[in-house]
Amino acid sequence: MKKVSKIASIIMAVAMVLACFTSCGESTTSNAIKIGAIGPLTGSAAIYGQAVENGALIAIEEVNAKGGLQFELKCEDDENDAEKAVNAYNKLKDWGMQISLGTVTTQPCIAVSTEVNADRIFALTPSASSTDVLGGQPDADGNVTIPRKDNVFQMCFTDPNQGVASAQYIKEQALGEKIAVIYNNSDAYSTGIYQKFQAEADKLGLNIVCVNTFSDDSANDFTAQLNEIKQAGADLVFLPIYYTPASLILSQADKMQYEPKFFGVDGMDGILTVENFDTSLAEGVMLLTPFTADAQDEMTKSFVAKYQEKYGETPNQFAADAYDCIIALYDACVNQNIEVSMSASEICKKLIAEFTNPNFKIDGLTGTGMTWSATGEVSKSPKGMVIQNGVYVGM
Amino acid sequence: MEKIKNLNKFTRTNIRAYGLIILAFIVLFPLQSTGIISNSISGQLVPICTYIVMAISLNLTVGFLGELSLGHAGFMSVGAFTGVITAICLQEVIPSAALRLLIAIIAGGIAAGVAGFLIGIPVLRLRGDYLAIVTLAFGEIIKNIINCLYVGVDSNGLHMSMTNAEALGMINGKLIINGPQGAVGITKIASFTAGILLILFALFIILNLVNSKSGRAVTAIRDNRIAAESVGISVTRYKLTAFIISAVLAGMAGALYAMNFSTIAAKKFDFNTSILILVFVVLGGMGNIVGSIVATALLYILPELLREYADYRMLIYAIVLILVMLLTNSEKAKQMRERFVYKWKKRLRKNNDQQEGLKNG
Structure with a gap:
């Protein structure tokens, strides 16, 4: 018996080691511009990092198929941690990264954007939405904490924009009389959106009856918050949070037979892919996102088809943002005649010039005619989406 | 070699510990400044230094005092945020980065020491598992307090609030700590040299403490509290001393850590970080300072070296941890x-004998 288990354990160990070696077969193209991406490929935010990697890979395949300028992507894991992100960034620098896709999530991106700014590597982040990533943005009192990092640009909306846009959308469409908010006060993304939402709601005269918070440590039980909201009689609940706690809120609200309208932001995207989540509960949930997988234009259709064929799931907004990042970088590189032999700082200088050029417009999955300002923010319009029969439908 | 063997145990540990750190510095510093080693390694030097200080300071509590503390990252957090506030406030007053870093580290150490004192009074009345649970709770409390702390500075001085950034009422000021978003506008002033100096300082404090009268009292309390009390050792006093020193060093490490990144958030210093440091200590051997240093450096670099294996990285890391624990601690492995x-040794002796035999013959 003992012998059997010994042999079995040896076999298991060998199998694991072999599995490791097989996984690192990487497709490398010589003579390609090296693009480095950092994101959470493991841990609780892994769905975002993986989506970005997948989306970017599809775009790179398309771009490389054109036969002109070639791109090569390497993605490193940061476990959604600033310290690990800087380690990953240094690793990518050793690899010879020429353009950075920044990082996927906000906190790590603040750390990495400072590094790219010092090292003069151009960065276009698909989804790190805080203004601290870009720097140079004053808060409500006009305090500027971080100077502008001139070579960092965003593909997604900034947190303040999302908060403001959500409030305006709710007001314009008259979605709710009494509004409640649940946000994560231990999360930079969630707090950032909430603060701007509150400020804009006050300005517009929206009636916010109840504001509740939770933290990462208490993200399992929302009955207390939901009870309070129910008692306050809210008919619309604004959830500027990620989809995992949101899925719990939806199912717990259902258990207490409380059925208000729910309104989310881009972090809500992904709720239909949560394991063991009854997607019928998400019926009627609204969210503000620049991308929908069921849009009827050719570009989205072909992207979704490719994504489904390759990865077996419907792409979310993060994948679309990453796709657009690569498309934008490709166009910018072609416009500026960037070559593979150029150094990262040379490329950086040219790309800054191109991205701040008002004539530089990109038609992508997440918007048409996207332009960038010198502040690093993208200009595109958000779309309101509602979940019907398990898919997003434009509102 | 013979000479080292003849020295007493204390001096031997000292030489090994200081020697290891100084050697590491002599080898790595020129390599780093000339850029021969990769960016990856060179970027990890300062975090490794801070974690080494964390590990040896925790070793004082866990190894020498014999009390399991699960909230060590809490002190690191206090030190980190105090250090950040100090450094940002002094940015204009003190232009020298090195001096500013030194003051920030000292401020971080003092703040963490005060926190250690306040927490130590209730906590050290407990023993064993109970103490471990309570330190865990205090670590979480510190994290949650800093999570809703807003600090800013403008021409009128420092502003503090527990509600939101708007409540600070600053005019053209600079937000230092922005609640859960943490501190974002940190100027990177930490350096490898500062890290090495901090380790040497921590080693100096801990090694001397352990070999002093107080240190022997501390280990006596660990080995048998009742016997120690009966010979007149004030248990509370020595326990508190060791606990506070451990907290001060953790606070200093925290300040250095914060100065190495442009952003830090309270979320980083959670239960997981405390456990990570405990793993370094346990793996290096409780009460073994040199072991802590080596274990920290190896375990920190390992996940980075394993980046090639992408998805299987953390799996391999876990397997390596289990194997190392088994190899160093199981009876069979020891035998x-x-x-x-x-x-x-036998073979060596044989060879020596043969050689001597040849010479004589």
Whole structure:
């Protein structure tokens, strides 16, 4: 018996080691511009990092198929941690990264954007939405904490924009009389959106009856918050949070037979892919996102088809943002005649010039005619989406 | 070699510990400044230094005092945020980065020491598992307090609030700590040299403490509290001393850590970080300072070296951890190791004898 288990354990160990070696077969193209991406490929935010990697890979395949300028992507894991992100960034620098896709999530991106700014590597982040990533943005009192990092640009909306846009959308469409908010006060993304939402709601005269918070440590039980909201009689609940706690809120609200309208932001995207989540509960949930997988234009259709064929799931907004990042970088590189032999700082200088050029417009999955300002923010319009029969439908 | 063997145990540990750190510095510093080693390694030097200080300071509580503390990252957090506030406030007053870093580290140490004192009073009345649970709770409390702390500075001085950034009422000021978003506008002033100096300082404090009268009192309390009390050792006093020193060093490490990144958030210093440091200590051996240093450096670099294996990285890391724990601690492994050493020595002796035999012959 003992012998059997010994042999079995040896076999298991060998199998694991072999599995490791097989996984690192990487497709490398010589003579390609090296693009480095950092994101959470493991841990609780892994769905975002993986989506970005997948989306970017599809775009790179398309771009490389054109036969002109070639791109090569390497993605490193940061476990959604600033310290690990800087380690990953240094690793990518050793690899010879020429353009950075920044990082996927906000906190790590603040750390990495400072590094790219010092090292003069151009960065276009698909989804790190805080203004601290870009720097140079004053808060409500006009305090500027971080100077502008001139070579960092965003593909997604900034947190303040999302908060403001959500409030305006709710007001314009008259979605709710009494509004409640649940946000994560231990999360930079969630707090950032909430603060701007509150400020804009006050300005517009929206009636916010109840504001509740939770933290990462208490993200399992929302009955207390939901009870309070129910008692306050809210008919619309604004959830500027990620989809995992949101899925719990939806199912717990259902258990207490409380059925208000729910309104989310881009972090809500992904709720239909949560394991063991009854997607019928998400019926009627609204969210503000620049991308929908069921849009009827050719570009989205072909992207979704490719994504489904390759990865077996419907792409979310993060994948679309990453796709657009690569498309934008490709166009910018072609416009500026960037070559593979150029150094990262040379490329950086040219790309800054191109991205701040008002004539530089990109038609992508997440918007048409996207332009960038010198502040690093993208200009595109958000779309309101509602979940019907398990898919997003434009509102 | 013979000379080192003849020295007493204390001096031997000292030489090994200081020697290891100084050697590491002599080898790595020129390599780093000339850029011969990769960016990856060179970027990890400062975090490794801070974690080494964390590990040896926790070793004082866990190894020498014999109390399991699960909230060590809390003190690191206090030190980190105090250090950040100090450094940002002094940015204009003190232009020298090195001096500013030094003051920030000292401020971080003092703040963490005060926190250690306040927490130590209730906590050290408990023992064993109870103490471990309570330190865990205090670590979480510190994290949650900093999570809703807003600090800013403008021409009128420092502003503090627990509600939101708007409540600070600053005019053209600079937000230092922005609640859960943490501190974002940190100027990177930490350096490898500062890290090494901090380790040497921590080693100096801990090694001297352990070998002083107080240190012997501390280990006596660990080995038998009742016996220690009966010979007149004030248990509370020595326990508190060791706990506070451990907290001060953790606070200093925290300040250095914060100065190495442009952003830090309270979320980083959670239960997981405390456990990570405990793993370094346990793996290096409780009460073994040199072991802590080596274990920290190896375990920090390992996940980075394993980046090639992408998805399987953390799996391999876990397997390596289990294997190392088994190899260093299981009875059977110990016996095997001893047998190997015995055989090796025997062969060496044989060779020596043969050589001497040849010479004589």
